[in-house]
Amino acid sequence: MRRFILWTTLCFTSLLTACGGESDTQDGTPASTTLKLQTIASNLNSPVFLTAPPGDANRLFVLEQGGAIRVLDRATGNVLSTFLTLTGVTSGGERGLLGLTFDPNYNANGRFYTHYTDANGAITIARFLVSSTDVNIAEPTSQVILVSIPHPTFANHNGGMLAFGSDGCLYAAVGDGGSSGDPNNNAQNPASRLGKLLRIDPTTGIACTNGTLNPFVLSGGDPLIWSYGLRNPWRFSFDGDDLYLGDVGQGAREEINVSSGLNAGRGLNYGWRLMEGSACFNPTADCNNGTLTLPTIEYTHDNGACSVTGGYVYRGQAAPAIQGTYFYADFCAGFVRSFRFNNGSALEQREWPLLAAPSLTSFGQDALGELYILTQGGNVSRIVPN
Template sequence: CDTVVARFRVSSDPDVADKNSEERILLVNQPYNNHNGGQLAFDPAGKLMVGLGDGGSSGDPHDLAQNRASLLGKVLRLEVTSSGPYAVPDDNPFVGLTGVRPEIWAYGLRNPWRFSFDAAHGTLFIADVGQNGYEEVNAQPATSRGGENYGWDRLEGTHCYPQTAACDPAGTVLPVAEYDHTVGQSITGGFVYRGQSFPNLTGIYLYGDYVSGRIWGLRPAEDGWENTLLLRSEFSYALASFGVDEAGELYLVDIRGAIHRIGARPAAETLREQIYLPLIQR
């Protein structure tokens, strides 16, 4: 199967796309039927970022995430305002290098199916789904010029992969947070909260787990990053995605399509006791 990135134009109704206006921007051949695609988002400079998994199967059998001649296991950065399908931005990190795809912004990723930018500071948070042991969050500062290697398939989280092998982490960027499969098995990346309703959440990156339903909050601390479990589980169905509205308020959707919003109990003493997820649409 192939991964297709396509562009549609709005119809006369601004809430509905014109289904006949499809323009295919990018087509990527996939060797297996999992890890086929991921998040699409525009960076602060207006460039389209595309997340692509490592091609699937188990353990990246073709070593595609570390292969910079392949688009798989990468985050791409494209200019899509040109007359053709896309152009490569001049300031992408691998422009002009022989044997390296210039579309690549970052590599060494297993399945970056959810990522987002902090609306205030531009930090890129990449949630990368792990293999057998660990889920991870990578944080790329707004000052980055790209080119980071996030380690897969030499590392899973901060650990050698496979765990029985020795590895050299030199040249890789380690995640700012990870958790093992005793508490969750498939990370679902979210957003940094920049709304007005819950001041205690401001500046915290919220993310969760597809399997366990747990939700964490991650924020910078003096000695690195502070990671706090906010909700143990309020999902009877899988946590599929997060969303944010124009006011910066945060929403979650489960695999059934039920939409929840972040709520708070004002009388609670701790941040963890405050947070809950009222259902707003099913």
């Protein structure tokens, strides 16, 4: 279960031991202390995501779970405007306005996309347009709903991430439909869009056909499905063609999955509910016939951990030493960890104590490739050299 709102008490543990491969810098400083957080903004209302339009070095767009998108000045953190306030959003628990991405051609077409739960709890992926007269305001009446996935029984496991791949297709992460143990077995059902990574044509809302077909287009199953076997994918990202995906575990294990190369993730079965991480879940034995994709990284719920938050590969310029490093976190334990992915392995695994944050809801990335951390309490902080 995605727990970043359901937890009402602080479950923060500062874990100071590096997860393998700790080394010192040339001046003897521990590498894990070379980064820190710089507060950009505070007092936002449950911020859950941050992004920016392509090439926009001056603004940050922050999602508040209740339905508002705020425009912040990148340098000062001052709120410049409310870009959009979505109406008809069910917010609270794991529902709300959860995802935002800008069209790769946003500067020409003004299109952006949102992922939210509507008044009936349906997972909704919609397209909007920026105002033709004010770049800091969107046109609320321009909404076109591309995908609506009924989610009537349980309130949790909505997923929430949107991102464009290098193929120009829109990818959307969707949870398994909620409750415990995926009682309807949605994640393994190729006819259900729940528990999946979807690949969508951003113009029509049907299956994207750029470069290749989605795996179930010609073989039965829902044509939008790209990957399956997911429980509650809380944040995925692309680094070039490579796909990094965090999936929240049931009660014992959290995982990060990395798929590399052209068409990364196509047709992969990440295992849920057959497996939680690399362990059998349902059934409790003999669950993998060799077709399941095992995690690149997994960790247990020791020391207060409970819910993984996927992040990004760093591609900014402020901290060149960490170029190519992927960052992820845990909501309850508060830690931030990283690794470099190379030849199918997670190398240089490390923990960053100065980046630890209570109730960390999401990472964000600006147009310059710099990374941010958002917390449920309302803070937005940039990762900077110490």
